[in-house]
Amino acid sequence: MSNERALDEIDRDILFHLSLDGRLTNVELAKRVGLTPPPCLRRVKRLEETGVITGYRARINPTAAGRALEVIVSIEVSVSDLKTLAGLEKTIAGYDEVVDFRRMFGTPDYYLRVLVADYAAYEAFQTGKIIGIPGVARVISQPTMKKIKVID
Known part of the structure; x- marks a missing residue:
């Protein structure tokens, strides 16, 4: 406004x-x-x-939708050229499993919130989709134990 x-x-x-x-x-x-x-x-x-209200949506129960495991993922990158970073961001942003994706100031460089069915699905996601993206140097995964407060 x-x-x-x-x-x-x-x-x-x-x-x-x-x-x-x-x-x-x-x-x-x-x-x-x-x-x-x-x-x-x-x-x-x-x-x-005026853009104060940006849209309306349904809140989905992740467990009922087959996405019960939530993992917070930190990614550190090994490059600083904008073309590689843009490619990394476009690739990760395109994954359905990624429901929140942020570039951070400082370390780590990125935070992701990932929803998948279970640990096997997360392992497949990390090894098949994240590791190997040009520029990714380190991936740290933290599965969510309990949600205390969530504001959608």
């Missing part, structure tokens, strides 16, 4: 309720934030048009 007006308390309340349940009807959302439906809908549309 670079040149749009700042978010007010009602906008933040709308965002809060939609973050909890993106399927709320406009009538229900308006009731929760203390507006009538037409101005509530105008605010939601403005939040979408």
